[in-house]
Amino acid sequence: MIGKCLVVISIILVSGQEMAVAQPSRSDIIQERRQNFKAMGAAFKGLNDQLRRPAADSAVIRQQAARLSAASDRFAAQNWFPKGSGPESGRKTEASPAIWTKSRDFAGMRSALKAQTRQLSAAAATEDTNRIRLAVKAVGQSCAACHKHFRNDD
Amino acid sequence: MKSATLAPPPGSARRILVWDWPTRMFHWAIVICFTLSWWSVENHEMEWHYRAGMAALALLVFRIAWGFVGTSTARFATFISGPRRVLAYARTLPMRKPGQTAGHNPLGGWSVIALLALMLGQVGLGLFAVDTDGLESGPLSWLVEFENGRRAAQWHGLIFNVLVALIAVHVGAVLFYLLFKRDNLILPMIGGHKRVTDEALRPARKGALLALVVAILLALGTTLAVWNGLPFLG
Numbered sequence: 001m002i003g004k005c006l007v008v009i010s011i012i013l014v015s016g017q018e019m020a021v022a023q024p025s026r027s028d029i030i031q032e033r034r035q036n037f038k039a040m041g042a043a044f045k046g047l048n049d050q051l052r053r054p055a056a057d058s059a060v061i062r063q064q065a066a067r068l069s070a071a072s073d074r075f076a077a078q079n080w081f082p083k084g085s086g087p088e089s090g091r092k093t094e095a096s097p098a099i100w101t102k103s104r105d106f107a108g109m110r111s112a113l114k115a116q117t118r119q120l121s122a123a124a125a126t127e128d129t130n131r132i133r134l135a136v137k138a139v140g141q142s143c144a145a146c147h148k149h150f151r152n153d154d
Numbered sequence: 155m156k157s158a159t160l161a162p163p164p165g166s167a168r169r170i171l172v173w174d175w176p177t178r179m180f181h182w183a184i185v186i187c188f189t190l191s192w193w194s195v196e197n198h199e200m201e202w203h204y205r206a207g208m209a210a211l212a213l214l215v216f217r218i219a220w221g222f223v224g225t226s227t228a229r230f231a232t233f234i235s236g237p238r239r240v241l242a243y244a245r246t247l248p249m250r251k252p253g254q255t256a257g258h259n260p261l262g263g264w265s266v267i268a269l270l271a272l273m274l275g276q277v278g279l280g281l282f283a284v285d286t287d288g289l290e291s292g293p294l295s296w297l298v299e300f301e302n303g304r305r306a307a308q309w310h311g312l313i314f315n316v317l318v319a320l321i322a323v324h325v326g327a328v329l330f331y332l333l334f335k336r337d338n339l340i341l342p343m344i345g346g347h348k349r350v351t352d353e354a355l356r357p358a359r360k361g362a363l364l365a366l367v368v369a370i371l372l373a374l375g376t377t378l379a380v381w382n383g384l385p386f387l388g
Contacts, residue, residue, distance in 0.1 A: 041287050041300060049295070140289045144287075
């Protein structure tokens with residue numbers, strides 16, 4: 001009984017400590033990751049814009065692909081989702097609880113995105129519009145698949 | 155003697171054309187487009203959302219053109235009234251009898267204008283809208299910056315709510331006429347004809363076939379150009 005109580009108390013203490021560690025930078029971290037997602041959205045739109053034009057500007061495509069790849073690298077490398085930085089922080093965020101309950105899957109999807117945006121950059125260098133189109137589509141599917149599991153809708 | 159028997163006796167009911175088939179087709183087709191747009195976006199079926207939006211654009215362009223060159227009851231000049239007539243008509247609303255109009259009444263005419271303007275605005279915003287990920291976007295979104303595309307999407311969401319409210323008012327008014335004023339406005343919008351007793355009411359004068367063809371071509375041409383993203387602007 002006492003043992004059980006001790007376990008419970010230590011869990012509370014440990015999680016409390018974790019919260020305390022995440023606390024000081026939490027609001028900045030939400031801002032930081034949001035900026036990164038916005039940059040990804042703008043870069044993705046930049047790619048789609050070129051593919052919509054009758055003649056795509058390959059320089060712009062390379063530039064936007066590089067921007068998307070850099071943002072995906074940061075997303076994979078940074079610990080942008082510390083515990084306590086979900087909606088429970090009181091801030092406006094669409095972070096789903098699955099980010100923390102399935103953190104390994106979340107990390108896997110981030111790495112997959114990183115790899116796919118590298119492939120997109122490689123496709124952009126070939127200036128082969130069909131290859132670029134396919135690579136853009138693959139990245140988009142990657143985004144959507146991850147959002148389905150790890151982002152709250154509305 | 156014979157001519158006397160042909161003329162309808164005064165005060166008797168007769169059936170007259172109120173809504174021609176292009177106007178009725180527009181009405182029910184836009185209902186389908188609105189429903190499809192709503193369903194598709196709720197279920198992330200964006201390809202269907204774009205199709206519904208493009209169909210709505212074609213229908214709206216057609217309806218606006220038909221409002222200038224079409225059948226008498228569909229023309230803006232016929233059903234747009236000044237404030238005095240609107241007020242005078244509004245005073246007759248509490249009377250429990252069918253309103254003696256063949257076509258839009260002075261109040262309903264403005265409701266139609268509001269619905270058309272909002273739907274056009276809604277489709278127009280959708281053309282430039284971009285989702286938060288830059289994944290999904292309207293056919294003209296390439297002409298605007300990401301941030302402005304996001305603004306268009308936010309307004310697209312807001313106008314939708316206003317549109318739902320206005321449609322609720324529209325359906326509510328139709329039910330009010332049906333249940334309180336004993337005036338069935340639904341059947342004429344399906345079959346085109348209405349039973350009237352007022353001898354002064356004339357059936358709708360049908361628009362010319364050439365006008366119909368021109369309005370349809372204008373609608374299809376505009377929609378095709380927009381669907382292709384107006385590439386000549388690039």
